[in-house]
Amino acid sequence: MLTATGITYQFREGGTDHKLLTGIDLSLAAGECVALLGASGSGKSTLLNLLGTIDSPQSGSLLIGGREISALAEPERTLFRRRHIGFVYQRFLLVPTLTVAENIRLPLDLLGVPPTEAGERVAHWLEAVGLARRGDSFPDRLSGGEQQRVAIARALIHEPDLVLADEPTGSLDPETGERVLALLLERARQGRGALLLVTHSEAVAARADRVLRLEHGRLVAEGGPGE
């Protein structure tokens, strides 16, 4: 469902060009779970932003669901992202002024899903992440693990084809992290969307179908030759 070929990314800082990603080749099949490891600063989050169409590479091709992303103008790209991609971040990034239910509902409102259907889907996801009684709470009333479950419900509610998760369990205790990981993996294993999961944990990575490591601007398959 995703094919990236020859993706490069560089940035200029202090008068010098830094080549962060020098040639990323990556294929993700629908329903596949791939873990992405790499040293701090190797460019994992940058790569996620590129694959998530938030940022643009200097060169290379990115096909998602058969569409070439670089060919899309910004409004189309935004719409594409809202429809097809879900993001989960280490720091949750919930909107503090919205309730839990409103946070989860946000992607549906942006897509113009009718209110009755949106309400039903929010109720389903509140239940699915074990927060049925917390819909009216504000995020700051929730524990870190609960906030991350809200973030996951928000990332999945529109049934995206691709979920990009940037260290989603990084700030959680092991038990809560396991619960959050299980939620993400379960959905991919049901064939409902591919998952690319950035992690620093070898144990978390071992749960994926495949493990890739970002090294010197390229992806290397763990325990085998390159992608």
Ligand SMILES: Nc1ncnc2c1ncn2[C@@H]1O[C@H](COP(=O)(O)OP(=O)(O)OP(=O)(O)O)[C@@H](O)[C@H]1O
């Ligand atoms: N546009 C930019 N301008 C300046 N610096 C940038 C830019 N894009 C990326 N960088 C730098 O490139 C490096 C890679 O960042 P990135 O967040 O992608 O790494 P990472 O592998 O996710 O790291 P971590 O594991 O610590 O989260 C960082 O040092 C970051 O500051």
